Amino acid sequence: MNPVLKLILEGERLTTAQIGEVLNLSRQEVEAEYEKLKTEGVLLGWRPILNPDFIAGKEVHAVIEVKISPEREGGFDRLAQRISQFDHVESCYLMSGGYDLLVFMRADSLHHVASYVFERLSTLPGVLSTATHFMLRAYKEQGYLLGEETLTDKPSMSF
Amino acid sequence: MSRFVAKHVAGLPRSGIRDFFAIVAQMKDAISLGIGEPDFVTPWGIREATIFALEQGKTSYTDNRGLNALREEIADYVAELFDVSYDPEDEILVTVGVSEALDTALRAIINPGDKVMYHEPCYVSYSPSITLAHGIAVPIITKAEDAFAMTAEALAEAWEPGCKALLLNFPTNPTGGTVARETLQKIAAFAQEKDMIVISDEIYSELTYEGEHVSIASLPGMRERTLFLHGFSKAFAMTGFRIGYACGPKDLIDAMMRIHQYGILCAPIMSQEAALEALRHGQDDMLFMKERYQQRRDCIVERFNKMGLKCHKPKGAFYAFPSIADTGMGEVDFAKALLEQEKVAVVPGTAFGSGGKGFIRASFATSYDNILKATERMERFLETRCQGVSA
Numbered sequence: 001m002n003p004v005l006k007l008i009l010e011g012e013r014l015t016t017a018q019i020g021e022v023l024n025l026s027r028q029e030v031e032a033e034y035e036k037l038k039t040e041g042v043l044l045g046w047r048p049i050l051n052p053d054f055i056a057g058k059e060v061h062a063v064i065e066v067k068i069s070p071e072r073e074g075g076f077d078r079l080a081q082r083i084s085q086f087d088h089v090e091s092c093y094l095m096s097g098g099y100d101l102l103v104f105m106r107a108d109s110l111h112h113v114a115s116y117v118f119e120r121l122s123t124l125p126g127v128l129s130t131a132t133h134f135m136l137r138a139y140k141e142q143g144y145l146l147g148e149e150t151l152t153d154k155p156s157m158s159f
Numbered sequence: 160m161s162r163f164v165a166k167h168v169a170g171l172p173r174s175g176i177r178d179f180f181a182i183v184a185q186m187k188d189a190i191s192l193g194i195g196e197p198d199f200v201t202p203w204g205i206r207e208a209t210i211f212a213l214e215q216g217k218t219s220y221t222d223n224r225g226l227n228a229l230r231e232e233i234a235d236y237v238a239e240l241f242d243v244s245y246d247p248e249d250e251i252l253v254t255v256g257v258s259e260a261l262d263t264a265l266r267a268i269i270n271p272g273d274k275v276m277y278h279e280p281c282y283v284s285y286s287p288s289i290t291l292a293h294g295i296a297v298p299i300i301t302k303a304e305d306a307f308a309m310t311a312e313a314l315a316e317a318w319e320p321g322c323k324a325l326l327l328n329f330p331t332n333p334t335g336g337t338v339a340r341e342t343l344q345k346i347a348a349f350a351q352e353k354d355m356i357v358i359s360d361e362i363y364s365e366l367t368y369e370g371e372h373v374s375i376a377s378l379p380g381m382r383e384r385t386l387f388l389h390g391f392s393k394a395f396a397m398t399g400f401r402i403g404y405a406c407g408p409k410d411l412i413d414a415m416m417r418i419h420q421y422g423i424l425c426a427p428i429m430s431q432e433a434a435l436e437a438l439r440h441g442q443d444d445m446l447f448m449k450e451r452y453q454q455r456r457d458c459i460v461e462r463f464n465k466m467g468l469k470c471h472k473p474k475g476a477f478y479a480f481p482s483i484a485d486t487g488m489g490e491v492d493f494a495k496a497l498l499e500q501e502k503v504a505v506v507p508g509t510a511f512g513s514g515g516k517g518f519i520r521a522s523f524a525t526s527y528d529n530i531l532k533a534t535e536r537m538e539r540f541l542e543t544r545c546q547g548v549s550a
C-alpha cells in the first residue's frame with residue numbers, strides 16, 4: 001500500500017510536514033502523493049470522525065434496504081446512482097443477499113427520513129420495496145471504540 | 160522494626176527514581192516517554208480467549224510446569240524462531256513473567272558468594288535479583304560507541320575468578336542494544352572456556368528491527384549450559400498477564416521447577432490460556448505492533464540527533480537512549496528540569512546502573528502525536544537551558 005495512505009489510515013492527525021518527516025519524504029513529495037491519490041480516485045476527501053453521541057439529538061441516522069429491478073442496460077447502476085445523488089444519502093452500496101441496495105442516510109429528524117423514503121425513494125420507478133432501520137446507539141465508529149473505559153491507574157512511568 | 164529485615168534485603172538500594180515517578184503520576188498533562196511497556200492494549204483475540212477460558216470455568220491450578228498444550232506450543236515456537244529444541248515434557252517451565260523465571264533461575268544455580276556477570280546499563284532488577292539469590296553481581300559496562308552491544312573483550316576484562324553465570328539481555332532494555340552472531344559466538348566460547356552457565360533473557364527478541372536475532376542457546380555447545388528465558392509481555396503487549404517461561408536442560412529446569420512448585424505452584428491458568436492464544440493466533444497483531452514501533456523509532460532517533468542529543472539507532476526493543484552529556488547537565492537534573500519546564504517525562508540513564516550515566520531513556524512505544532509533541536518540547540527545553548548544544 002502507498003506509504004502516505006497507510007500512515008493517514010492509522011488515524012493520527014499529522015501535518016504534511018510531519019508525515020514527510022516520518023516517511024523521509026519532502027513536503028512537496030507528500031503533497032504530490034495526495035494529488036496522485038486524488039487523481040486516481042483513491043482518496044475522495046477529508047472528514048473528521050465524530051462521536052455519534054455528540055451528533056445525537058441533532059441528526060438521525062438510518063439504514064435503508066432497497067429492492068430494485070435491474071434495467072436491461074446498466075443493471076442496477078443507473079438507479080443506484082440516482083438514489084446516491086440525494087444529499088442526505090451518505091453511502092449507497094449494491095449488496096448480495098435479500099435486497100439490492102443498502103443506503104445510509106442522515107437527516108435532521110425522523111420525519112425527514114420518512115418523507116425522503118415515502119416521497120422520493122419509494123416512488124422512483126424501479127424501486128420495488130424499502131425497509132428502513134433507525135440507528136439507536138453506536139458502539140464503534142469507523143474503527144474507534146466508543147464508551148471504552150481507559151485504565152486510570154496505569155503507571156505513567158515504569159522500567 | 161528494621162532490625163527484623165534480612166541484611167541482604169536491607170542492603171538493597173532504594174531507587175531514588177521512585178520519587179520522580181510519583182511527581183510524573185500526579186502531573187495530569189505530562190507526556191510520558193518513561194513507560195516500560197507497549198502503549199497498545201492486549202490484542203482483542205487474546206483478551207477474548209481469556210474471557211472464554213473463564214466462562215469455561217478454567218479457574219483451577221495447572222500442572223506445576225504449566226499447561227501441556229502451552230508447553231508444546233512454546234516448544235514449537237522456540238524451535239522455529241530461535242532454532243533450538245526443548246522437550247515440553249521436562250525442559251520447559253511456564254512462569255509468572257520472565258521476572259519469576261529470572262529469580263528462580265538465579266536461585267536454582269547460585270550458592271552464596273557465587274558471582275554472576277551481567278551487562279550494564281540494564282533492566283533494573285538484574286543486580287538486585289542476583290543479590291537476593293545471595294550471589295555477587297559483577298557488571299560489564301556496555302558503551303554507546305558499540306551501540307551498547309556487549310563485546311567479548313569487555314566480558315573478558317570484567318571476568319574474575321568465581322564467576323559462575325553470565326546474564327544476558329539482548330535486545331536490551333534500556334539501550335536497544337543487540338549482539339551480532341560473531342560476537343555472540345565469541346561470548347559463547349568464553350562462557351565455555353570459563354565453564355559459566357548463561358541465563359539469556361530474550362523478552363524483546365521479536366522486536367528486532369535490523370539484522371537477525373540469534374539466541375545464544377542455539378550456538379554449538381551452548382544448549383546444555385543456557386537457560387533461555389522468554390515471555391509474552393512485550394511482543395504481545397501482555398504485561399499485566401504476567402506470563403513467561405524458561406527453557407533449558409532437564410536438570411536445570413527440574414531444579415527451577417522445585418523452587419517454582421513450592422513458591423508459586425503454577426502460573427495463573429487464565430494467563431496461560433491467553434499465552435496459548437497468543438502463540439496460536441497472535442502473530443499478525445504482533446507484527447502490526449512491531450511495524451509501528453519501528454516507524455516511531457526512526458522518527459524519534461532522527462529528532463534527537465537533529466536537536467543535538469546524540470542517539471544511536473536501537474536495533475531492538477522500544478527505547479531510544481540518547482546521550483545528554485553535551486548539555487552539561489546530569490541525567491537526573493536533566494530529567495527533573497525537563498519535567499518541570501516542559502512536562503515531558505523520561506527516565507534518567509543511571510536508573511539502569513552506573514553505565515547509564517549521561518543518558519536518558521525515552522520509550523517510543525507511543526503515538527506519533529506524543530513523540531512529535533514531546534520532542535518539540537525537548538528541543539525548546541534545550542534551546543532555553545543549554546545554549547552550548549547544537550546539532
